[in-house]
Amino acid sequence: MVLSPQTMAAVRQSGAIPGAEYLLSAEGVRKAFPGVVALDDVQFKLKRGTVHALMGENGAGKSTLMKILAGIYQPDAGEIRMKNQAIRLASPLDALENGIAMIHQELNLMPFMTVAENIWIRREPKNRLGFVDHGAMNRQTADLFRRLNIGLDPESLVGELSVANRQMVEIAKAVSYESDVLIMDEPTSALTETEVEHLFTIIRDLRSQGIGIVYITHKMNELFEIADEFSVFRDGKYIGTHASTDVTRDDIIRMMVGREITQMFPKEEVPIGDVLLKVENLTLDGVFRDVSFEVRSGEILGLAGLVGSGRSNVAETIFGVTPATSGTISIDGRQVDISSPTEAIRNRMAFLTEDRKDTGCFLPLDILENMQLAVLQDRYTRAGFVQEGKLARDCQEMSAKLRVKTPNLYERIENLSGGNQQKVLIGRWLLTNPRILILDEPTRGIDVGAKAEIHRFVTELARQGVAVVMISSEMPEVLGMSDRVMVMHEGRVTGFLDRAEATQVRVMELAAQ
Incomplete structure (x- = not known):
């Protein structure tokens, strides 16, 4: 059936589709990858x-x-129809x-x-x-x-x-x-x-x-x-x-x-210990200036602010990705020179970046290779040889703990969903047994079930005495997980809020100063 321009204009305006209820539909679609059935007889129908x-x-x-x-x-099976016509x-x-x-x-x-x-x-x-x-x-x-x-x-x-x-x-x-x-x-x-x-x-x-x-x-x-x-x-x-x-x-x-999620933000009151990380007057010319804060053992410090506030840049500088122009970083009261990520790891610091594709995952490598990258030259090396058996067992245990959906650790990470890729990266850093953990958008692109699991895991790390810095653009996550919130605006710190006084209104007031 050929429609006139006038009829097509009316169709677009009304949303009606002559001869078809749906603009796009899929029926009986199946798709399998090695060891995984990704789609099993699914359907989908989109109205104009x-x-x-x-x-x-x-x-x-x-x-x-x-x-x-x-x-x-x-697809391995199934039919796709566009405007009631089967298409390939x-x-x-x-x-x-x-x-x-x-x-x-x-x-x-x-x-x-x-x-x-x-x-x-x-x-x-x-x-x-x-x-x-x-x-x-x-x-x-x-x-x-x-x-x-x-x-x-x-x-x-x-x-x-x-x-x-x-x-x-x-x-x-x-x-x-x-x-x-x-x-x-x-x-x-x-x-x-x-x-x-x-x-x-x-x-x-x-x-x-x-x-x-x-x-x-x-x-x-x-x-x-x-x-x-x-x-x-x-x-x-x-x-x-x-x-x-x-x-x-x-x-x-x-x-x-398929189950109830009883608590999205399982924040617990845990003992707050001594200062683990102290940052004083940290500056990166043209990006941020005079940033000062401290994080204690067992504390979760949330970093809030609008896009462009400099939160991620501060995290990268602390971890040595972009060395600071001036300022100091101290761990356990001792000033340290962190000029590279290698130095940060040696000081038992871990950093989950916000962009898993560009700065996190090595897409052509498998899960095991991605997860073990941060520990190959340290905990699992003896006399110059890698303890491959122990490393593989620990990676498998970490994968199971984080509920990574994969047939095995030899699946290429690019074949995983975004959320499962994120879990692998979190596992990579937890294998380093960090004392200071910096998480930049840890649950971006992750479903509600996985978010709750990661939040519980972060709470457990805080209970074990890890100092956590959590950067998030999701206000409920910042407010729900943090003991204190540090707010930034255009490269400077505009204020700190204790958990009891931190509200969305107060955070946004500081973020827009």
Whole structure:
């Protein structure tokens, strides 16, 4: 059936699809990887002009299904239909040609190319001589940004942008394809509250144009804010679909994990000991200045602040990634010179970075190789030889303790879900037996069940006397887990709040000074 332009305009406006109730559907989809059935006879149906949230724990199969719909993976069985027509998606290009675009959780931009070049790659406007017309490309990008109210320079290098701004470039790139279906995988993981609201404005505008949006998130507040309906997966199986107005947060969690989550933030009162880490007047020129704080044994110090406040930069400097311009760091009352991560590890310090793809995981290596990297030259080496048996046993025990979903430790880490990759990285640092643990966004992109497990594990470490510094953009996590909260704004410390006085309002007042 061929529709007239007038009919198609009416379809986009009304959301009705002649001859088809759903814009995109998948039936009986199965996908297996070595040792793991990622999807087992699942279904999914997306209506035109709606936001459909996809929920589930890490490893539930959400991203696998979306990668099938985006043409990255091919299913072992099942059927995919677009506008009531069966389609075969053998590549991402096939998906784009069928009107399906995806914004991935792990950003896939070219850092040494400009914003405009990233958006229009392989679709660059050409001049009459057949060369790329950079002027036209920049103008097209500027027009796109005006439409989406994104305040970026088309000629900026992507590598110089913040993670949040790179996310906006990815969103603009996906919208530029004028697709009927837009898949968003954890699109707000690196965005501030203001940026999230901006993204929601964009989503509402796209929805009003009849575009179907698949929204993958672990953030319950986002589900009720933006989604019309949601589907839940668990352990590779389809559990059910409901309108977002028909259920509560607890209903969703029960569907996701198959059990009750009784306490998301299991903070316990534990004995607070002597000062383990003391930072005085730490400065990194052009980034942050005169940062001073201390953390005691058994204490969890939360670091809060807006994107660009300098929280992560302070953590990297303490760990020796970017040595300070001035200031001192002391451990157990003794001033130390931490000029590299190796020195930090020797001082029994551990640091989980915020970007697991770029600065955490070695994607081509397996789980065992990734987990053992920080301890190879220390605890498991005797007379120049690695005690491989003991190391493997301890890695296996750590994997089991953190509930990493994998057939074995020889699975390549790139085949794991984002949350399971994060657990492997946490295990890497816990194997070093740290006394000072710095966690930068430890539960970003992790489901509610895994979050609760990690929070309990952090509480247990504090009980054992570990000094914990936790950086998080999620206010409930900062308030729920911290004994004290240090707030930063534009590279300086604006205040400290004890647990009893720390509220979202007080933190935001200090963060916006």
